[in-house]
Amino acid sequence: MKHRFRVVEEQDCTVAVAIGAYLDCEHYVHLHRSIMTKLSIDKVEGRKVTWRQGLRWLGFLKITQTFVMEYFPPGHFKSYDMKAYPRWLPQFHHFVKTVMDVRYTKHPQRDATVMTFDCEMDMPFFLWPFRNVFQGIVEKMHHLKDQEDLDMIHRRDKFFGRGNINSYLAEGQFLLFKDDYVAHFAHEAQRAQPATAAELNA
């Protein structure tokens, strides 16, 4: 039985910044440490990455899962094939098949980004009565992660100027799928000063 829900949020930043922050994977396990306990990569095939990730649900329940994240440039990310790790450990993913989809698009009227989060949970009938509880947990974690990202984005905008993606474009900065990011957003490089935190710190 499939339970689907959608969260749509207007984010006060440019699309290039929102996507840059998403691809700036070095922050995942540090900025989001309240929900993510560990992270490693099992496999990379083109625009598909298989992650192994430790999560903290509701602040205390620790689980480890693997999943595939697939990127459709410039602003669409799909997460699927979520499995328990180790496989034999009885866990949520043995019963519920979850697919998540995040899209960043330009707001049609304002200089802002629209983030659309879609989630589909395919579950057996005996878990159906709990679908809203599962939805609540997923929404809460998603919201917390988004808020942490937005705090980071707004602080960077404050110091380096709105829409400044220089540090994401910099040759020495690693990003997931960096060539795609550069191909889509290099034209938004700014001449803003100070361009980087290192300059501001000097």
Add this chain to the structure above:
Amino acid sequence: MSSSNFYPKPIPLDGLSPTALNVRAIGDSENPVDVVVVVDGGEYRIVRDLCPHMGAPLSQGKLCTEERKLSCPWHGYEFNLASGELMHNPNDEIYGCMKTLYKSFNPAKTPKYRLRVLPYEVRGGEIHVRRGVSS
């Protein structure tokens, strides 16, 4: 020594925790400057509350007093508080397998990120933080 060589607001020694990242404002309303003060034995390590990587508030990072190490809250880079040097990027272990995949990323071009450890003088129960080059 002219007082303009120092930031306008001195830091009272009272109230500095020896185990925490103490954040203090030392600028004025026109040029606000926040710093992180770490008590290190009889000395103080003072750095801007601004990571040289992408600008995170270092005051929200993690302090290891034994190793004099400060980990940034955004990407986890670990800095030596005595020298300011970047000691370790913990993400290298996670993403090492991906670092040759993209033409637009060149690790040789990654800057040598460094905290500027600010010089200071202690007078009358207060730390006066000097502007200018690192000690």
